Amino acid sequence: MTTEMNNLILTLQDVSKEFQSKERKFIALKNINLKIEKGEYLAITGKSGSGKSTLLNMITGIDHPTSGIINFNGNSINKLSETKLAKWRGENIGIVFQFFQLIPTLTIKENLLLAMEFVNVIPKSDRLKRINDLLQQVGIAEHATKMPSSLSGGEQQRAAIARALANNPEIIVADEPTGNLDSKTADSINTLFSSLANSGKTVIVVTHDKNSTAKYHRIVNLLDGEIESQTIQNK
């Protein structure tokens, strides 16, 4: 086994995704080959309709490819059942959405607790301490018992990041996490992602924000469902 193989966390081999409607067939992704290393801070960019979100859905197991193989730590996730996929996702992937998508009926702390309860990998006795630590880490510890609606957009996104980290996943996936934030807040969120990558997490971010791309280790640009270019930057 090579070092590269040891360091790989996620590989996509010839992954394609087609959507079939009554009138026509639409190819969202064409033969995508992508290797992502542990601790990598990766940006996926591209125009609207280029396949960014579809690719993210493939990586997170939210949707299945029409063809091709997706391996996580050397194991294919293609044939996992919905239940096993949900469990795998909960344990290994933390997702951050553009519109935060916190559960509005739960406090910030409870939102994190719910994620832990769903996945059940963090021992019950450690959960509250971990939540406190995570909220400290993202800088909103004082808002732990507040409802999401009483927080600002930036604070909600920090809470969503904390939730994504709740089960200590290896990969954090963020779909345009700063798309709904002002530039100052967006900067602070990007810094947070960067620090997560520096701490050893693999962070994959779909973004339109060209100003923020400087900090990424690699930028994958999509065009019409294909990888148009890959830019490797300094780690």
Place this chain on the structure above:
Amino acid sequence: MKFIKAFRDLTISPKRTILVVFALVLGIWGVGTVLVSYVILTKDLNANYQSTTPTQVIFHSEKFDQLDLAQFNKRPEVETSELRDFSIHRIEVYPNVWIPLWLYGVESFDKFNLARVFYENGSKTPEPGSILIERDCKRVSNLKIGSIPRVRVGGKIENIKVSGICFDPAQAPATQDAFVYSYTDKKTYSQITGMPSNQRLIVRLRNVHSADDVKNVSEILKKDFNAKGISITSIEVPRFNEHPHQWQLNTLLFLIGTIGFLAFIMGAVLVSQLMRSIMANQVRQIGILKAVGGSQFKIFQIYIAMLLLMGLTSGLIAVPLSVLSGNAFSYFVAGKLNFNILTTSLPISIYIYLIAASLFLPLILSISILYKGTKISVKKALSDYGITQNIYSREYKLLKKLTGSNTFILAIRNSLRNSKRLTVTILSMAFGVAIFSTGFNVRQSLWNLLSGLKNEMRYDVQVVLNAPISKEDALKNFKYLNNVTKAETWVGGRGELQSKVVSTEKGAGIIALPRNSELLKLRIRDGRWLLPTNDFEVVLNQQASETYKNPKIGSFIKMTVGNKSVNAKVVGITEQFERPKIYVDIKQYDSIFNPDHLVNSIIFVAKDNEYKKVIALKKDIEKAIAGSDLKVLYVMSQAERVKIIYDHLNIILTTVVFLSLLVLIVSAVGMASATGINIWERTREIGVMRAIGATPKKIYSLFVMEGMIISVMSIVIGLILAYPLSQLAAIFFGQLMLGKEAILEYAFSPLGFGITLAVTIIFGWLASRIPARSAVEIPTHKALSYE
């Protein structure tokens, strides 16, 4: 174009469209069934009854041979009249099973002027020496055309052929009273009964509008008869222009009316809830339509078109269903009450009402929701992205201290998320639970009334004679019965037939019995039981109290029996499901009305009152009667009497429970739709939960838990509501069945409670399970991209 968009929008989410249409169908179907059956039943029972040209007054005299009937019929007060003989005997309907036989002697079977019976089968006019029987009697006997049953007339037994079947819609159903109604010509009548003919004159009057009018005219006629030397022994005035079982129909119509109204309300709630959900889901679309230039009115029109389409579809399904079920229910009731459905086509206005209800009901109910939904600003509409952020704070404070698993807390908070919808859902479900539970409680009240009969009448078999005889003659034939521990003789007893033997001038039956008899322990509603005093004391049952215009305890009523009268002191009112009856101490009764101490009821108490032993005793009594010259009206065991009363109430009891179950089902559908709406509105949230690791099982459990929380809240509120509702229902049914002043006692039904609990939980579970299952079937990527 608006219709095309409306139509396509409906096809986007077929499940939701089906649910809205289903809710509408349910509401319209409920209202439609009630409307159709109401139109048919109110018209047809009365039409059946009126088709007989019913009798309004009956005169009894031994001197009618002096009457010139043709001349009498020319009187301005008289529409028509006939000398129609009538007497009660006994007929063997199964081997050794005898029930009362009502025998009428008819002038002509070809031309009825009044009290008409209709030909059904066999001979139209009975063959000489034979009888026609009323069609409903076939249900209480094995009699058919050609049968030659044994008939006991007084002390003798005759074999009389049944030569035909007829239909008499003016009679109470034979099934409920366990009578056989029969008709024969006057010659055969005299041969069978050995009684003189033409002693009973049935009359229909002109220009009378109430029972009081009939009574007033009857008094004038009576005076004229007396003046001509025709002494009238008694006058009977039946209920004015009303079928004997009209009360049952009234109760049923009230019931189905109530249920129809409830179905309408439930349907209305469902439709408005679903429209609210549709509007919530189309917020972004509304924003886009406005952004491309659509005015609020134009967008409003699209949703109006959508509602009209759904209304039309619902109407096309619900109207034929309503006609079918309304007819089916009418036929069911007609079968029970023994009348024919005459309505062959419904008035066109019914169809117009139903179609109009289908089209405009959803419109009226949803108009404010549509208005509010389409009023939203473009900015607000376009920024809607799935998960509602508007969260209460009051409820949160209340629930903040709640401990338990996060899923449980989430379920509770989600249940409380839309307080308006939650209130509507819980109230409608609670209402269903309350109605269902009330149905059982009323049933229990009626059942207690029946059970009370056993406690009230502590005897097992009663022999009722056609006419009073001496106590010794009454008892001498029963000395050698084995299973008898006690026998008493009374004047009068329970039931309508008893009242025909001894009754007051107002038709209230007399029951004269030893004041301290252990065999009758009535429930006294007001006042007390009879005591040894100098006054002539009486206790009235509720219907007798009504007959005597509700006298106060301690007041006096004038009581006339035959040609003697007494001022009787009312000392008590009893609760009974019974014809008007007056209870009096036999010694006091004899001292005024019965100097010869004659009796007409023999009451037996069995040593062993196990059902089979009592039936065996009854058969022994029948054998003893067969060997005697006693003129017996009927022999009845308590068990049979309770069954007869139960049969009277059964149709109502069954309908109460059945219809209340329907209300509960409609409520459950309401709950399912509310849960469904919750799920649709939170589809994106489901996607988020799946994305953060929730398995389908966990999401399914969450929604089922939410449903169960709503169920439990509904059950608690419903059962609390059921208490006052049951009390009101008991009062209502009591008055309808026992008399205006009667109160049916509230009773709690443990069985009903258990069934309500089980059914509601099962329905609640199903109502949550179905939408919860569809929630977990949504793929995660679709849930996340749901708008």
